[in-house]
Amino acid sequence: MTPEEFRIAGHALVDWIADYRERLSRGEFPVQARVQPGDIVRQLPTAPPAAPESFEAMLADLERIVLPGMTHWQHPRFFGYFPAGGSLTSVLADMVSSGFSTIGLNWQASPALTEVEQVMTDWLRDLLGLPSSFSGVLQDTASAASFVALVCARERATHYGATRAGLQGGDAPLVVYTSPQSHSSVEKAALLAGFGREHIRAVPVDAEFRMDPSALAAAISADRAAGLRPAAVVATSGTTAVTAFDPIDAIAAITQPLGLWLHVDGAMGGSAMALPEYRHLWAGIEAADSIVVNPHKWLSVAFDCSLYLVRDPEHLVRVMSTNPSYLQTAVDREVRNYRDWGIPLGRRFRALKIWFALRDQGIDGVRARLREHVRWAQVLQARLTADPAWQIVAPLTLQTLCVRHEPPGLTGEALDAHTRRWAQALNDSGQAYVTPAIIAGRWAVRLSIGAEYTRETDVLALAALCQAAATAA
Amino acid sequence: MTPEEFRIAGHALVDWIADYRERLSRGEFPVQARVQPGDIVRQLPTAPPAAPESFEAMLADLERIVLPGMTHWQHPRFFGYFPAGGSLTSVLADMVSSGFSTIGLNWQASPALTEVEQVMTDWLRDLLGLPSSFSGVLQDTASAASFVALVCARERATHYGATRAGLQGGDAPLVVYTSPQSHSSVEKAALLAGFGREHIRAVPVDAEFRMDPSALAAAISADRAAGLRPAAVVATSGTTAVTAFDPIDAIAAITQPLGLWLHVDGAMGGSAMALPEYRHLWAGIEAADSIVVNPHKWLSVAFDCSLYLVRDPEHLVRVMSTNPSYLQTAVDREVRNYRDWGIPLGRRFRALKIWFALRDQGIDGVRARLREHVRWAQVLQARLTADPAWQIVAPLTLQTLCVRHEPPGLTGEALDAHTRRWAQALNDSGQAYVTPAIIAGRWAVRLSIGAEYTRETDVLALAALCQAAATAA
Numbered sequence: 001m002t003p004e005e006f007r008i009a010g011h012a013l014v015d016w017i018a019d020y021r022e023r024l025s026r027g028e029f030p031v032q033a034r035v036q037p038g039d040i041v042r043q044l045p046t047a048p049p050a051a052p053e054s055f056e057a058m059l060a061d062l063e064r065i066v067l068p069g070m071t072h073w074q075h076p077r078f079f080g081y082f083p084a085g086g087s088l089t090s091v092l093a094d095m096v097s098s099g100f101s102t103i104g105l106n107w108q109a110s111p112a113l114t115e116v117e118q119v120m121t122d123w124l125r126d127l128l129g130l131p132s133s134f135s136g137v138l139q140d141t142a143s144a145a146s147f148v149a150l151v152c153a154r155e156r157a158t159h160y161g162a163t164r165a166g167l168q169g170g171d172a173p174l175v176v177y178t179s180p181q182s183h184s185s186v187e188k189a190a191l192l193a194g195f196g197r198e199h200i201r202a203v204p205v206d207a208e209f210r211m212d213p214s215a216l217a218a219a220i221s222a223d224r225a226a227g228l229r230p231a232a233v234v235a236t237s238g239t240t241a242v243t244a245f246d247p248i249d250a251i252a253a254i255t256q257p258l259g260l261w262l263h264v265d266g267a268m269g270g271s272a273m274a275l276p277e278y279r280h281l282w283a284g285i286e287a288a289d290s291i292v293v294n295p296h297k298w299l300s301v302a303f304d305c306s307l308y309l310v311r312d313p314e315h316l317v318r319v320m321s322t323n324p325s326y327l328q329t330a331v332d333r334e335v336r337n338y339r340d341w342g343i344p345l346g347r348r349f350r351a352l353k354i355w356f357a358l359r360d361q362g363i364d365g366v367r368a369r370l371r372e373h374v375r376w377a378q379v380l381q382a383r384l385t386a387d388p389a390w391q392i393v394a395p396l397t398l399q400t401l402c403v404r405h406e407p408p409g410l411t412g413e414a415l416d417a418h419t420r421r422w423a424q425a426l427n428d429s430g431q432a433y434v435t436p437a438i439i440a441g442r443w444a445v446r447l448s449i450g451a452e453y454t455r456e457t458d459v460l461a462l463a464a465l466c467q468a469a470a471t472a473a
Numbered sequence: 474m475t476p477e478e479f480r481i482a483g484h485a486l487v488d489w490i491a492d493y494r495e496r497l498s499r500g501e502f503p504v505q506a507r508v509q510p511g512d513i514v515r516q517l518p519t520a521p522p523a524a525p526e527s528f529e530a531m532l533a534d535l536e537r538i539v540l541p542g543m544t545h546w547q548h549p550r551f552f553g554y555f556p557a558g559g560s561l562t563s564v565l566a567d568m569v570s571s572g573f574s575t576i577g578l579n580w581q582a583s584p585a586l587t588e589v590e591q592v593m594t595d596w597l598r599d600l601l602g603l604p605s606s607f608s609g610v611l612q613d614t615a616s617a618a619s620f621v622a623l624v625c626a627r628e629r630a631t632h633y634g635a636t637r638a639g640l641q642g643g644d645a646p647l648v649v650y651t652s653p654q655s656h657s658s659v660e661k662a663a664l665l666a667g668f669g670r671e672h673i674r675a676v677p678v679d680a681e682f683r684m685d686p687s688a689l690a691a692a693i694s695a696d697r698a699a700g701l702r703p704a705a706v707v708a709t710s711g712t713t714a715v716t717a718f719d720p721i722d723a724i725a726a727i728t729q730p731l732g733l734w735l736h737v738d739g740a741m742g743g744s745a746m747a748l749p750e751y752r753h754l755w756a757g758i759e760a761a762d763s764i765v766v767n768p769h770k771w772l773s774v775a776f777d778c779s780l781y782l783v784r785d786p787e788h789l790v791r792v793m794s795t796n797p798s799y800l801q802t803a804v805d806r807e808v809r810n811y812r813d814w815g816i817p818l819g820r821r822f823r824a825l826k827i828w829f830a831l832r833d834q835g836i837d838g839v840r841a842r843l844r845e846h847v848r849w850a851q852v853l854q855a856r857l858t859a860d861p862a863w864q865i866v867a868p869l870t871l872q873t874l875c876v877r878h879e880p881p882g883l884t885g886e887a888l889d890a891h892t893r894r895w896a897q898a899l900n901d902s903g904q905a906y907v908t909p910a911i912i913a914g915r916w917a918v919r920l921s922i923g924a925e926y927t928r929e930t931d932v933l934a935l936a937a938l939c940q941a942a943a944t945a946a
Binding site: 014038067183356443 | 475477480482484487510511513519538541542546554558562564574575576595624634638639662664667671672714755804832834835838845897919925934
């Protein structure tokens with residue numbers, strides 16, 4: 001495709017996306033795709049064409065094959081998982097990144113990519129109220145960032161054991177502590193890093209799903225007494241199921257004297273710190289060794305864009321760097337080479353998405369949007385609990401409400417079956433999308449507010465839809 | 474930004490990118506950015522704005538601040554590193570992915586994302602002449618894919634040790650084998666996975682930089698005799714420095730009887746297998762346990778898009794899966810949940826880039842393009858070697874020519890200084906961009922052909938530019 005052909009095709013595509021977003025904002029599609037496994041595969045040829053095809057043909061297939069196969073995360077009535085960044089300004093910024101088709105594998109290969117990232121990670125750090133002692137880098141996801149954090153913890157605990165025997169030296173095993181409420185990516189990260197499931201501790205939580213610091217201290221003491229080496233604690237600022245905030249200050253009071261790595265997973269909840277009134281929820285955060293916050297969630301930046309902040313970038317670089325001759329340049333000592341701050345060597349120009357999204361909304365606009373979502377969640381809570389059959393199963397902290405519909409006399413597995421039945425019926429109806437999850441041993445339903453086109457009327461409609469689905473189930 | 478505002482801004486941006494690509498195709502910019510460290514940072518505000526700014530302001534900053542800070546990988550005279558995919562059709566496909574702003578964290582969350590990926594990875598597998606016993610997934614980079622491969626190797630060798638003590642059980646250490654010519658990401662992957670540098674073997678290469686199978690066999694035997702446990706061999710199909718192809722069949726003859734994991738890094742060279750006449754270069758590939766090929770290199774798909782192929786997807790899923798309640802859906806047993814095929818939980822709709830790029834060019838077009846690049850490299854070799862001062866330091870295999878200018882009497886470090894001097898002078902001139910690298914202990918220069926706008930005339934110009942720079946240095 002030549003630049004001139006791109007000009008024509010690009011205009012057509014911009015119109016297609018604008019049309020899609022307009023239709024979406026009017027709630028035109030079923031939220032959840034109405035397809036069965038294999039439906040899309042069946043419509044695609046089994047081999048690529050020998051000769052070129054037109055862009056019109058591709059656009060037609062987008063409409064005919066792809067669109068019906070999408071679950072629409074920016075739909076006004078998408079209340080599943082978490083709000084995924086969907087701002088159109090960040091979509092444009094991402095197009096610039098692809099348009100350059102430049103790969104940031106060191107500073108020289110793309111100085112602007114590196115330096116805009118440096119400034120944008122500073123902007124975000126300041127926006128979240130964090131001290132300037134933190135330095136940031138953009139990664140794809142919190143899964144990758146938490147893995148990097150645990151590798152850094154491993155290497156600090158072993159005095160850079162990777163340069164010697166790795167974890168295979170027969171030393172006393174390292175142990176990682178987190179709560180049973182932490183995200184699945186934390187356990188995955190620890191397993192990938194080689195710690196082994198026997199050396200991951202699920203520290204009990206209190207009644208509000210927050211890690212219990214005394215239980216943490218006890219677990220660490222027991223492991224030390226048994227000759228193991230406690231290495232890292234992963235605390236969560238905004239757990240996936242119920243948005244609980246582990247008490248960072250109390251946890252840091254335990255980790256700091258012992259030199260344990262403290263990683264804070266604020267993938268979702270961290271964005272709330274753009275609002276000063278929520279910063280008490282991660283009081284003590286300045287003691288963290290590393291933090292991850294996903295602008296591609298509640299901060300409206302299009303996926304993927306995960307902010308990883310560290311207090312000691314030199315340690316990070318020492319753990320993650322490689323320096324083959326073909327990557328060396330004359331300015332390496334003066335610049336950041338972000339390849340040494342994460343797993344991949346090649347990097348997209350992700351910082352543009354943050355730059356554009358924050359300028360498009362302004363900080364005041366960002367804050368107003370977040371506060372609206374919180375208010376809507378409170379409205380939703382009030383609306384549902386007007387019927388005593390609705391239980392709020394965890395305190396409402398931000399914009400995710402966790403509920404259970406409990407008809408009189410229904411308990412145990414019958415109640416679980418009821419919960420899953422009405423949630424699935426609601427999702428299958430295409431009228432709204434919600435996420436069932438096990439909370440304190442019982443199935444409940446998460447209602448997470450913040451899709452790009454959700455308005456207060458959609459939240460009120462959700463209350464009615466839940467009521468109807470649960471009553472009919 | 475509303476859909477209507479997006480329509481206007483999007484048209485402006487498409488025109489800006491089309492203009493950029495036109496200017497680029499005419500060679501209007503210096504290839505390497507003419508900025509010093511800190512130049513971009515200085516031009517950016519230290520804080521985001523409180524109030525919204527216009528898209529015009531952002532577009533103006535792109536032109537004024539970002540553009541002068543870019544090194545242009547698609548420039549006609551970019552001969553650095555490797556050809557980075559820059560096809561404009563894949564740029565449009567990437568915009569569709571952002572435009573949906575849908576996150577593929579399981580099949581149900583985006584059926585089309587999953588199923589198009591399934592079909593596109595099959596298309597690519599077939600295009601590369603691989604048997605249908607391989608199943609594919611798209612990852613961001615080969616760095617991540619090779620890491621996943623080594624974790625899978627680790628887990629097979631330990632019978633899923635991650636579910637028990639990980640690498641901390643005090644068992645005999647596992648050992649990884651690769652060549653000193655393998656990419657830096659291979660060593661990094663082994664270190665991240667916890668093997669430790671003491672357990673990474675750099676197997677010697679032959680005169681043409683290919684792993685020596687007899688040296689591999691000897692290293693494995695020695696380690697077994699010493700009580701260590703050989704676990705994995707990483708072979709390279711197209712090494713970074715000189716595009717050498719390790720002999721897969723001879724290596725597989727060693728790994729298979731011993732049950733060692735064989736991972737093949739074809740990040741760059743794998744794309745050549747779209748041309749049947751090159752498939753002898755990885756003869757024996759069907760014995761590999763895992764393969765990585767980057768369509769975002771020579772196959773013209775915009776970064777990031779890395780194809781990871783495995784023979785045993787069940788093993789991959791068993792190693793990489795997590796299954797928290799909030800990710801479970803009713804169809805999980807019938808579908809692929811690609812989150813369990815790699816590190817990140819969230820995933821972009823990368824498969825669209827492959828779909829659009831292959832349809833836009835057609836397979837015949839893809840093949841013609843690759844063959845042109847190979848021919849130009851041969852022309853370049855003939856042109857340069859007309860002057861006996863130019864040495865070809867490694868056999869020309871595909872489209873990357875490795876050269877050294879050796880004026881009479883210049884040897885050793887003085888020769889190294891000469892090489893680095895003329896390469897840097899050429900890069901600093903902005904007229905072309907090349908990558909110096911150490912080859913067989915001496916600095917040389919890699920001339921890698923395949924940027925989007927390179928034509929034969931640019932390659933001829935490169936010969937003249939190298940000659941001028943080297944003569945003047």
